[in-house]
Amino acid sequence: MAQFELTALFLFVLFLLLGSGVWVGLALMGVAMIGIELFTSRPAGDAMITTIWASSTSWSLIALPLFIWMGEILFRTRLSEDMFKGLAPWMARLPGGLLHTNIVGCTLFAAVSGSSAATLTTVGKMSIPELQKRNYPEHMVIGTLAGAATLGLMIPPSLTLIVYGVSINESISKLFLAGILPGLVLAGLFMLYVVAWSLVSGDRHARQENTYTLKQKLAASHFLLPVILLVLFVLGSMYSGIATATEAAAFGVIGALILATLQGSMSRTIFMDSLLGAVKTSSMIALILMGAAFLALSMGYTGLPRALAGWIATLELSRMELLLALLAFYIVIGCFLDGISAVVLTIAIVEPLIRQAGIDIIWFGIFIVVVVEMAQITPPVGFNLFVLQGMTRHPITYVARTAIPMFLIMLLMVLILIAVPELATWLPQHMK
Amino acid sequence: ETWDMPMAYPDSNYHTQNGKDFAEAVRIATGGKLDITVHGGGSLFGGADIKRAVQTGQAQIGERLLSAHQNEDPLYGIDSVPFLATSFEDSDKLWQAARPALEKRLEKDNLVLLYAVPWPGQGLYFKKAVNSKADTQGVKFRSYNAATARLAELMDMQPVQVEAAELSQALSTGVVESMISSGSTGYDSKVWEQLTHFYDVNAWLPRNYVFVNKDAWDKLDDATRNAVRGVALLAEKAGTAHARQLADWYVTQLAANGMQTGPAGEQLRKDLEAIGVTMTDEWKKAAGEEGSALLDAYQKLK
Amino acid sequence: MGSPAMARLFTACGWVAAGFLVLILLLIVLQVSGRLFGFATPGITHYAGYCMAASSFFGLGYALHENTHIRVTLFLNLSPRLRYGLELWCHLIGTGLAAYFCFYACKATWWSWKFHDISQGQDATPLWIPQLVMCCGTFVLLLALAERLYLLLAGRYPLNAVPASEA
Ligand code: NA
Numbered sequence: 001m002a003q004f005e006l007t008a009l010f011l012f013v014l015f016l017l018l019g020s021g022v023w024v025g026l027a028l029m030g031v032a033m034i035g036i037e038l039f040t041s042r043p044a045g046d047a048m049i050t051t052i053w054a055s056s057t058s059w060s061l062i063a064l065p066l067f068i069w070m071g072e073i074l075f076r077t078r079l080s081e082d083m084f085k086g087l088a089p090w091m092a093r094l095p096g097g098l099l100h101t102n103i104v105g106c107t108l109f110a111a112v113s114g115s116s117a118a119t120l121t122t123v124g125k126m127s128i129p130e131l132q133k134r135n136y137p138e139h140m141v142i143g144t145l146a147g148a149a150t151l152g153l154m155i156p157p158s159l160t161l162i163v164y165g166v167s168i169n170e171s172i173s174k175l176f177l178a179g180i181l182p183g184l185v186l187a188g189l190f191m192l193y194v195v196a197w198s199l200v201s202g203d204r205h206a207r208q209e210n211t212y213t214l215k216q217k218l219a220a221s222h223f224l225l226p227v228i229l230l231v232l233f234v235l236g237s238m239y240s241g242i243a244t245a246t247e248a249a250a251f252g253v254i255g256a257l258i259l260a261t262l263q264g265s266m267s268r269t270i271f272m273d274s275l276l277g278a279v280k281t282s283s284m285i286a287l288i289l290m291g292a293a294f295l296a297l298s299m300g301y302t303g304l305p306r307a308l309a310g311w312i313a314t315l316e317l318s319r320m321e322l323l324l325a326l327l328a329f330y331i332v333i334g335c336f337l338d339g340i341s342a343v344v345l346t347i348a349i350v351e352p353l354i355r356q357a358g359i360d361i362i363w364f365g366i367f368i369v370v371v372v373e374m375a376q377i378t379p380p381v382g383f384n385l386f387v388l389q390g391m392t393r394h395p396i397t398y399v400a401r402t403a404i405p406m407f408l409i410m411l412l413m414v415l416i417l418i419a420v421p422e423l424a425t426w427l428p429q430h431m432k
Numbered sequence: 433e434t435w436d437m438p439m440a441y442p443d444s445n446y447h448t449q450n451g452k453d454f455a456e457a458v459r460i461a462t463g464g465k466l467d468i469t470v471h472g473g474g475s476l477f478g479g480a481d482i483k484r485a486v487q488t489g490q491a492q493i494g495e496r497l498l499s500a501h502q503n504e505d506p507l508y509g510i511d512s513v514p515f516l517a518t519s520f521e522d523s524d525k526l527w528q529a530a531r532p533a534l535e536k537r538l539e540k541d542n543l544v545l546l547y548a549v550p551w552p553g554q555g556l557y558f559k560k561a562v563n564s565k566a567d568t569q570g571v572k573f574r575s576y577n578a579a580t581a582r583l584a585e586l587m588d589m590q591p592v593q594v595e596a597a598e599l600s601q602a603l604s605t606g607v608v609e610s611m612i613s614s615g616s617t618g619y620d621s622k623v624w625e626q627l628t629h630f631y632d633v634n635a636w637l638p639r640n641y642v643f644v645n646k647d648a649w650d651k652l653d654d655a656t657r658n659a660v661r662g663v664a665l666l667a668e669k670a671g672t673a674h675a676r677q678l679a680d681w682y683v684t685q686l687a688a689n690g691m692q693t694g695p696a697g698e699q700l701r702k703d704l705e706a707i708g709v710t711m712t713d714e715w716k717k718a719a720g721e722e723g724s725a726l727l728d729a730y731q732k733l734k
Numbered sequence: 735m736g737s738p739a740m741a742r743l744f745t746a747c748g749w750v751a752a753g754f755l756v757l758i759l760l761l762i763v764l765q766v767s768g769r770l771f772g773f774a775t776p777g778i779t780h781y782a783g784y785c786m787a788a789s790s791f792f793g794l795g796y797a798l799h800e801n802t803h804i805r806v807t808l809f810l811n812l813s814p815r816l817r818y819g820l821e822l823w824c825h826l827i828g829t830g831l832a833a834y835f836c837f838y839a840c841k842a843t844w845w846s847w848k849f850h851d852i853s854q855g856q857d858a859t860p861l862w863i864p865q866l867v868m869c870c871g872t873f874v875l876l877l878a879l880a881e882r883l884y885l886l887l888a889g890r891y892p893l894n895a896v897p898a899s900e901a
């Protein structure tokens with residue numbers, strides 16, 4: 001089984017470079033280079049630049065730096081503080097308290113952005129400092145964020161679903177509809193987990209928050225207005241036909257700038273700081289994306305993902321076994337690849353398997369999004385982990401540990417999807 | 433030898449299927465001496481990078497939409513001059529006339545031309561009934577290159593640039609209201625979810641062409657090269673036959689999914705033909721003497 | 735610490751990157767306005783793409799200078815001696831990879847120039863022009879890594895450069 005030796009070697013080099021402390025993006029490049037040089041006769045360096053240039057200039061990634069910038073503006077102004085003032089009265093008595101803002105915030109923002117990295121940076125930039133100020137336990141702050149950010153890809157718009165839809169010639173609108181209910185269920189599961197954790201651990205944060213009368217709650221709600229306006233502004237630009245999903249990110253930046261100015265919390269310094277902050281974060285992510293693009297190319301040359309998927313094809317599994325095998329497969333592949341590359345590199349082999357097994361192809365799109373996102377919160381290569389490490393400055397090992405419960409919740413979500421496929425198939429079948 | 437063959441379109445597309453059949457046939461015809469791995473759906477290199485990748489030996493063989501390269505040389509746009517060749521027969525003749533010149537042009541880019549397969553004719557998609565140029569005033573039209581932008585301009589439409597990944601959402605929210613594309617693309621992207629009318633005008637039949645890196649080609653022995661040439665010829669015939677067969681089927685499918693389909697009405701056809709004459713002249717000017725000679729050769733074959 | 739002149743260079747690159755980020759915003763606003771008010775804006779999606787590349791590449795060295803590029807720090811802080819060895823290994827590999835990256839970026843740009851490689855979009859830009867940002871950006875990243883490697887070899891590298899909380 002050449003593919004297993006190859007997998008082992010890739011993993012070894014990856015762990016060696018990453019583990020010894022080589023910068024993540026450069027480590028991915030190193031693994032990719034070694035893979036091509038050792039196993040193919042292709043010109044590694046030339047191909048590296050072709051693919052890196054293509055990914056660095058790709059229109060569908062442009063929303064990412066813009067949303068990061070928007071997050072930097074919100075973080076530096078009173079907006080995020082106000083949002084918490086508005087939410088606190090409502091969530092204060094809920095077990096887990098304001099930790100729920102992470103999940104609610106990600107669900108809201110998921111409707112605006114098409115990627116989990118953008119969801120993560122924008123919501124995280126606002127909520128992490130506020131939750132830290134209120135002494136919520138760090139591992140819950142980071143863990144819930146790592147998990148909830150994956151909603152960015154389930155709730156439309158969604159980059160992964162677009163790529164999946166184009167690859168298999170299925171309707172992107174149907175896929176988008178299919179993602180809504182599972183996305184909300186997953187958000188509900190995350191919130192249930194926070195409640196359960198709070199009750200079991202005897203967390204006192206909820207009780208420390210004040211109690212509010214309904215009148216006080218409503219009165220405080222005006223603090224939420226700016227953020228709600230901002231979300232409506234971006235959504236409105238997208239669904240009124242003024243802007244495409246990518247262009248909508250620019251409306252997010254403009255909206256944040258306007259709101260901050262109206263609130264009187266914008267200044268020259270804050271504007272400049274927000275820009276430089278955005279440059280730092282987006283360049284950090286860009287280097288990792290460059291490494292990931294090169295590694296995906298290396299995988300394409302060596303044929304490893306195809307070989308592994310092809311091997312699964314030869315096993316002649318039953319429907320259930322096939323789904324479980326694919327679950328394991330995408331988590332293994334997720335050791336090297338980002339979500340979109342994992343889909344692109346394997347779909348040609350996986351699609352016929354799915355169709356033969358009589359599995360609904362729209363449903364499978366949602367399945368694959370959850371599974372591929374699980375891979376994004378598992379080491380060694382997990383993009384949500386990298387982004388969180390960059391934002392919180394905690395070591396990756398710590399971040400990965402905080403994400404374990406979220407991984408298990410998503411596993412549960414996969415099982416729920418298998419048990420109740422209607423979650424994904426009902427909306428697309430009943431809406432025109 | 434093992435070659436990588438990046439292709440831009442998904443595996444379900446008949447061009448990619450044809451490419452896979454070609455690779456399989458090459459393997460058999462050369463007794464396994466040449467083994468081509470097809471990477472469909474842009475999984476190795478995206479469409480825009482395939483020519484460059486093959487030119488520089490990052491892949492040995494690849495496929496791309498010919499007219500995508502017309503910024504480099506108007507010659508590459510010969511298959512996409514509006515209303516110059518509007519049937520499979522004419523498209524074949526145009527290809528016969530153009531092939532020698534294209535082979536020469538590609539050699540300059542370190543490439544060897546193998547075969548080319550047409551797409552079904554390009555038709556106009558709208559959100560409303562359109563009977564003449566008067567109805568297209570100000571309509572937001574998806575343009576993806578200079579020629580489609582010019583076409584929009586001549587129809588008094590507003591050219592709007594939208595990337596492929598965003599197209600379906602842009603159509604449903606109204607960022608774009610119209611486009612030109614083949615029936616197959618409309619079928620693949622389930623365009624009836626957003627648009628209502630398809631005018632089967634066969635404005636042009638664009639081609640995907642398959643090319644080999646010249647250094648890789650020169651390394652093959654004569655017997656292998658001949659085998660590949662022979663298989664390529666068959667692939668061109670098979671792909672073209674497939675395209676013909678599918679062309680009507682796609683339009684029927686658009687209709688079956690609730691779209692109004694049919695040829696353009698008389699006034700619209702006249703307006704389009706006038707635009708065709710203008711754009712053919714413009715292309716001739718851009719392509720210079722060589723272009724004029726090609727068009728003459730094509731007229732003789734007709 | 736590194737030389738002040740180099741520090742100024744890295745900061746300047748950060749500002750250039752910031753400028754390109756603003757440019758992305760302006761280009762998109764222009765494109766949306768064009769659609770709303772009916773004027774043509776051919777090729778903007780591509781120009782915005784080049785600006786994103788410029789912003790990313792110019793930001794690479796700046797982000798390293800500011801210690802934003804992430805790495806796994808599990809073993810780095812076990813002991814000072816191990817730390818020194820590991821840092822040396824990381825900087826050697828990092829500098830090597832950055833040099834490789836920079837070399838091939840320049841080669842690809844040179845090829846684009848030699849082949850007259852031109853964008854396939856409506857912008858029809860000769861690709862070597864936007865690709866120059868890739869040469870500059872990777873070169874600055876190489877400089878930043880090489881400077882740190884040099885300081886490390888000279889025994890002057892501040893081992894506490896990584897914030898303590900990351901350890
Ligand atoms: Na989303």
Ligand code: NA
Pocket residue numbers: 334335336374375376377378379380381382
């Ligand atoms: Na992973």
